[in-house]
Amino acid sequence: MQDKQLGSYRISAIGFGGAPLSVPGRPDRERAMKTIKEAWENGITFFDTADTYSLNEHDLGHNEQLFADSLPSAPGCVIATKSGLARPDGAWTRSAHPRSLRAACERSLTLLRRDVHPLYYLHAPDPEVPFAESFGELSRLQEEGKIEHLGLSNVSVAECEAALDIANVAAVQNRYHLFERSSSDVLAFCESRRILFVAYSPFGGPGQSSRLRQDPLLQDLASAYEASPYQIVLAWMMARSPQLLPIPGATRPDSIRDSAQAVRLRLSSEDLAKLDAHDTPSAR
Ligand SMILES: NC(=O)c1ccc[n+]([C@@H]2O[C@H](COP(=O)([O-])OP(=O)(O)OC[C@H]3O[C@@H](n4cnc5c(N)ncnc54)[C@H](OP(=O)(O)O)[C@@H]3O)[C@@H](O)[C@H]2O)c1
Secondary structure, eight states: OOEEEETTEEEESSOEEOGGGTSTTOOOHHHHHHHHHHHHHTTOOEEEOOTTOSSSGGGTTHHHHHHHHHSOOOTTOEEEEEESEEOGGGOOEEOOOHHHHHHHHHHHHHHTTOSSEEEEEEOSOOTTSOHHHHHHHHHHHHHTTSEEEEEEESOOHHHHHHHHTTSOOOEEEEEOBTTBOTTHHHHHHHHHHTOEEEEEOTTSOTTTGGGGGGOHHHHHHHHHHTOOHHHHHHHHHHHHOTTEEEOOBOSSHHHHHHHHGGGGOOOOHHHHHHHHTOOSOOOO
């Protein structure tokens, strides 16, 4: 698979997001591990997890454990994780106090069976905690050798700038897909600073992903290129910016195998222009 640069690592141009394997509606452990292995066997070397990809607060680390149990500890395999959220009774809340970030970072090192995180993100700024305190703690963990590269998620351009006053940022992970481009300013900022922009929920998330199959333009392009509508979307995303790296999720090996193959797809400039203009789903 083609690759991208993440600090000192070469990583695949499409990653794999693990959330659907651990949140409510998740598959059994055997299918989850098969899906992760399928990603690896199809050339994906960049994996996305978080301490909170779980059912609730009693299940923290479920997703990290799955990755640790499924993937080889090869140097070319990069598992990025995050902290800064909490799951009380299964809800998603913010929790980026320096103490909890430190504890989560250390717990994740143990679960992932390593001494240093190659990439560790602040999952989201916490309105109850000054941003510089949260990100400052991650920067201290980096100075202590527990984190190699720092990342941010769910941030604005102003928050990216505030972070860069504290430490280097290797990756920013925001929601971005064909029908959701509100982070275009953050993408442009990342391009200007050569920061990797990791696009999460590239198909709109598990609840929305099936609507791509109903979209007439995607159907037409899929049939013209003998590809799936998902591959068309990923090919468009990768063509959008050399800094953009999508991380599709999946609960089925077939889905991630299909997504991984999008790296080979090249859309014509005319078709890319049609997709650029296609920012809301349409119906025939
Ligand atoms: N930083 C954050 O706050 C944040 C928030 C959300 C997500 N994320 C990350 O981003 C990752 C991806 O987002 P997501 O999982 O929410 O949503 P997504 O990637 O937009 O959609 C995942 C869904 O798309 C389906 N799918 C994927 N590839 C397919 C294919 N080639 N053909 C048919 N169906 C396909 C999967 O179906 P099947 O289940 O049938 O395989 C899965 O349910 C997450 O796993 C997580 O790592 C981060």
